[in-house]
Amino acid sequence: MKCADVVIIGAGIAGASMAYFLVQRGCKDVMIVEKEDSPGYHTSGRSAAVLSQLDVDEVFMKLSLMSVPFFYSPPSGFADVPLIHPNGILVVGQGASFKLLCGLARLAGRLGIASQEWSPEETVGRLPALEKRFVDGGLFITKDGALDVHALLWGFLNGAKKGGARLELNAEVTDIHVEDHRVRGVTTRAGEIACRWIVNAAGAWANPTALLAGARPLPLTPCRRHIIVTRPREDFPIGDWPLTMDTSRHFYFRPESGGILASPMDQEPMEPCDAKTDEIQVARAADFLTRFTPKIAPKTIINQWAGLRTIAADNAPVIGEDPEVKGFFWCAGQAGHGMETSPALGEIAAHLLLEGYTSRFPEALIAPGRFHRGRLAWPAIVARRAASFLGWLARPNRP
Numbered sequence: 478m479k480c481a482d483v484v485i486i487g488a489g490i491a492g493a494s495m496a497y498f499l500v501q502r503g504c505k506d507v508m509i510v511e512k513e514d515s516p517g518y519h520t521s522g523r524s525a526a527v528l529s530q531l532d533v534d535e536v537f538m539k540l541s542l543m544s545v546p547f548f549y550s551p552p553s554g555f556a557d558v559p560l561i562h563p564n565g566i567l568v569v570g571q572g573a574s575f576k577l578l579c580g581l582a583r584l585a586g587r588l589g590i591a592s593q594e595w596s597p598e599e600t601v602g603r604l605p606a607l608e609k610r611f612v613d614g615g616l617f618i619t620k621d622g623a624l625d626v627h628a629l630l631w632g633f634l635n636g637a638k639k640g641g642a643r644l645e646l647n648a649e650v651t652d653i654h655v656e657d658h659r660v661r662g663v664t665t666r667a668g669e670i671a672c673r674w675i676v677n678a679a680g681a682w683a684n685p686t687a688l689l690a691g692a693r694p695l696p697l698t699p700c701r702r703h704i705i706v707t708r709p710r711e712d713f714p715i716g717d718w719p720l721t722m723d724t725s726r727h728f729y730f731r732p733e734s735g736g737i738l739a740s741p742m743d744q745e746p747m748e749p750c751d752a753k754t755d756e757i758q759v760a761r762a763a764d765f766l767t768r769f770t771p772k773i774a775p776k777t778i779i780n781q782w783a784g785l786r787t788i789a790a791d792n793a794p795v796i797g798e799d800p801e802v803k804g805f806f807w808c809a810g811q812a813g814h815g816m817e818t819s820p821a822l823g824e825i826a827a828h829l830l831l832e833g834y835t836s837r838f839p840e841a842l843i844a845p846g847r848f849h850r851g852r853l854a855w856p857a858i859v860a861r862r863a864a865s866f867l868g869w870l871a872r873p874n875r876p
């Protein structure tokens with residue numbers, strides 16, 4: 478039987494980043510087990526690949542803000558290419574929702590998220606594919622940009638492997654051994670592994686994985702989202718545009734391989750699976766481009782895919798040891814933020830597993846135990862998050 482100190486289930490961005498930071502902190506006996514034949518096959522290989530810090534949710538906003546320095550200056554030797562193409566993110570919209578977002582951006586500015594407000598003329602001048610009649614203005618988030626998710630995922634994996642971690646592919650975990658409420662090992666399709674810790678970084682399969690360990694499932698819902706890549710009908714020059722998100726119509730687009738990548742920002746709950754596309758959502762994405770950005774209306778759809786974003790009921794990630802099954806550590810619920818928060822979340826998770834605490838983040842906001850207190854937990858969760866946000870706002874220049 479093989480042995481490891483820590484077995485990480487899942488070689489997506491959550492498992493890879495946590496393995497990297499465990500190794501960095503001296504825990505080298507780590508084994509990542511992945512059911513597919515390549516890392517990042519599921520959600521991590523299907524994202525829109527951007528860093529977009531502004532969010533109505535403070536937990537993910539803080540975590541992506543904390544990750545920014547890593548993207549701009551990764552450790553030496555982490556990747557051969559820059560992790561970020563810093564061309565910003567442009568948010569456009571109309572009416573009250575757009576005004577609210579501009580207000581939020583001003584608040585977020587106090588936290589260190591720099592943005593510029595553009596008039597409708599300036600917005601269309603900078604992004605000529607937009608129609609002035611559909612935008613009340615633009616909000617440009619300056620330090621955002623496109624992430625190289627391949628370099629990021631492999632940077633974490635190669636860094637972990639260099640430090641001693643092992644990666645086993647085609648090794649689906651089919652059973653988890655627990656004795657006296659403590660994990661002892663796993664059965665995989667590639668054999669058995671004895672271990673002290675098991676990390677549940679199984680993405681959409683986080684709850685089925687918890688059930689294998691006899692842990693209580695948490696309110697985590699995998700939700701499908703679509704992306705299409707199109708060739709525009711007209712020969713309209715596509716510039717180095719930022720990802721542009723229309724908050725009034727709920728869709729986004731950005732340049733991709735000489736064409737346009739777009740998403741209808743759908744969010745359909747589903748059972749964990751290898752998500753396939755649905756023609757209605759593909760048509761919706763194409764329709765958004767045709768109606769609201771007619772200059773880049775699609776001629777053909779050259780690629781399409783769907784992935785599952787796994788979202789916790791309070792829209793915060795779930796990071797920490799299970800309160801009832803010792804040694805079973807959750808690293809799940811990254812929702813639509815797993816890439817942009819991976820440096821901060823991987824490091825926080827490694828701290829929590831090895832030291833049992835972290836000074837980097839209020840751990841109660843992300844602990845799995847927050848859901849274990851039944852209905853009474855909700856007022857406590859809301860109060861804790863409000864207090865944390867207000868406390869954070871009160872501290873100027875806080876990254």
Ligand SMILES: Cc1cc2nc3c(=O)[nH]c(=O)nc-3n(C[C@H](O)[C@H](O)[C@H](O)COP(=O)(O)OP(=O)(O)OC[C@H]3O[C@@H](n4cnc5c(N)ncnc54)[C@H](O)[C@@H]3O)c2cc1C
Nearest residue numbers: 487489490491512520521525526527650680784815816817
């Ligand atoms: C359309 C779309 C756009 C997105 N855009 C962005 C974006 O622009 N920026 C951003 O930051 N985030 C974005 N996201 C979200 C981001 O992709 C996810 O948060 C992130 O990939 C989740 O990573 P993960 O490692 O938890 O899950 P996954 O990548 O799904 O990894 C989980 C792994 O666990 C493995 N596994 C499961 N069960 C077992 C088992 N029993 N045994 C062994 N292995 C197992 C799976 O095979 C899988 O490889 C987007 C997501 C989607 C779908």
